[in-house]
Amino acid sequence: xxxxxxxxxxxxxxxxxxxxxxxxxxxxxxxxxxxxxxxxxxxxxxxxxxxxxxxxxxxxxxxxxxxxxxxxxxxxxxxxxxxxxxxxxxxxxxxxxxxxxxxxxxxxxxxxxxxxxxxxxxxxxxxxxxxxxxxxxxxxxxxxxxxxxxxxxxxx
Amino acid sequence: xxxxxxxxxxxxxxxxxxxxxxxxxxxxxxxxxxxxxxxxxxxxxxxxxxxxxxxxxxxxxxxxxxxxxxxxxxxxxxxxxxxxxxxxxxxxxxxxxxxxxxxxxxxxxxxxxxxxxxxxxxxxxxxxxxxxxxxxxxxxxxxxxxxxxxxxxxxxxxxxxxxxxxxxxxxxxxxxxxxxxxxxxxxxxxxxxxxxxxxxxxxxxxxxxxxxxxxxxxxxxxxxxxxxxxxxxxxxxxxxxxxxxxxxxxxxx
Numbered sequence: 001x002x003x004x005x006x007x008x009x010x011x012x013x014x015x016x017x018x019x020x021x022x023x024x025x026x027x028x029x030x031x032x033x034x035x036x037x038x039x040x041x042x043x044x045x046x047x048x049x050x051x052x053x054x055x056x057x058x059x060x061x062x063x064x065x066x067x068x069x070x071x072x073x074x075x076x077x078x079x080x081x082x083x084x085x086x087x088x089x090x091x092x093x094x095x096x097x098x099x100x101x102x103x104x105x106x107x108x109x110x111x112x113x114x115x116x117x118x119x120x121x122x123x124x125x126x127x128x129x130x131x132x133x134x135x136x137x138x139x140x141x142x143x144x145x146x147x148x149x150x151x152x153x154x155x156x
Numbered sequence: 157x158x159x160x161x162x163x164x165x166x167x168x169x170x171x172x173x174x175x176x177x178x179x180x181x182x183x184x185x186x187x188x189x190x191x192x193x194x195x196x197x198x199x200x201x202x203x204x205x206x207x208x209x210x211x212x213x214x215x216x217x218x219x220x221x222x223x224x225x226x227x228x229x230x231x232x233x234x235x236x237x238x239x240x241x242x243x244x245x246x247x248x249x250x251x252x253x254x255x256x257x258x259x260x261x262x263x264x265x266x267x268x269x270x271x272x273x274x275x276x277x278x279x280x281x282x283x284x285x286x287x288x289x290x291x292x293x294x295x296x297x298x299x300x301x302x303x304x305x306x307x308x309x310x311x312x313x314x315x316x317x318x319x320x321x322x323x324x325x326x327x328x329x330x331x332x333x334x335x336x337x338x339x340x341x342x343x344x345x346x347x348x349x350x351x352x353x354x355x356x357x358x359x360x361x362x363x364x365x366x367x368x369x370x371x372x373x374x375x376x377x378x379x380x381x382x383x384x385x386x387x388x389x390x391x392x393x394x395x396x397x398x399x400x401x402x403x404x405x406x407x408x409x
Contacts, residue, residue: 024282079286079324080325081326081327082329083328085328
């Protein structure tokens with residue numbers, strides 16, 4: 001993903017959650033530039049619920065490498081991933097089924113993120129100087145991104 | 157690694173806490189066995205504490221338990237977690253689980269000991285697994301490394317390797333809430349299962365940047381899952397590299 005862009009991806013919660021909700025983005029530890037910062041935001045029906053910021057390391061235990069060629073900004077990588085999470089734990093109120101969850105990613109320098117090859121939705125991209133995510137977001141604001149980010153979610 | 161049935165224990169959670177330091181655990185019939193392995197402590201505040209399970213001179217085979225999986229669990233001491241973990245009473249657990257085909261996934265789970273609720277869980281890959289059959293074979297390695305800053309666990313590195321495939325690894329950054337507490341390792345079942353290994357022998361290595369202190373098996377078992385695995389005594393206590401072997405032939409500490 002490019003730097004200084006806010007990429008949002010939304011899904012609906014399929015059952016009510018009373019304890020925690022978490023989301024994750026998957027980054028390939030490949031060509032990470034020094035000082036790269038990643039902000040991950042978690043929104044419930046467009047309202048910011050939690051945010052995390054991470055300073056990425058330039059070297060991880062098992063760096064990834066590209067298998068084959070990179071085409072149109074998409075490549076295949078070796079078996080190494082870094083998972084960044086954002087979560088709301090010890091929920092004070094139940095999140096009802098049907099709540100729209102939006103996960104945003106913003107990076108200060110370009111990074112390689114895992115994409116969803118069989119997406120059920122789109123990711124949306126807007127220009128955002130960052131770094132902190134906005135407090136309110138319209139999930140479909142911006143242009144449709146060329147690829148949908150692989151966003152994982154867990155909850156209980 | 158506890159299943160959702162843990163919620164059933166909610167109503168007796170307080171009683172469990174009160175009795176924990178007074179009564180022997182009903183789970184622990186034999187020390188250095190199954191889920192009752194010896195623990196290790198840090199002599200200082202570490203920046204990483206890892207465990208590496210080598211399969212040698214044979215691999216792993218087991219009778220599939222009801223849920224079909226086994227796990228390598230890196231478990232903090234339950235009683236220490238009740239008193240000292242953030243939350244409080246959160247029980248932070250890192251796990252590699254796989255079925256008999258070598259279809260594996262990496263997990264961080266946080267259970268609240270008092271309420272019995274699953275307070276946090278993340279898994280990679282989510283809702284699926286990655287098939288690496290060689291992780292059950294001789295000379296395969298299973299690796300979990302917990303990184304800390306000021307004793308708070310900041311990231312966890314998981315890796316599996318063996319003959320014929322690239323090492324498969326993932327680093328997971330959990331929320332920055334939980335501290336490292338003296339721990340033990342369990343070759344166990346998954347989702348409440350007790351697993352019966354039919355073949356299992358190897359070595360567990362423990363490494364850190366602080367000296368490691370050996371401790372007795374816990375007075376109170378943290379994890380519900382169990383197995384027929386035997387563990388020998390720790391070697392190298394007092395250094396930054398400790399080890400013990402595991403087997404199913406009755407050799408225990």
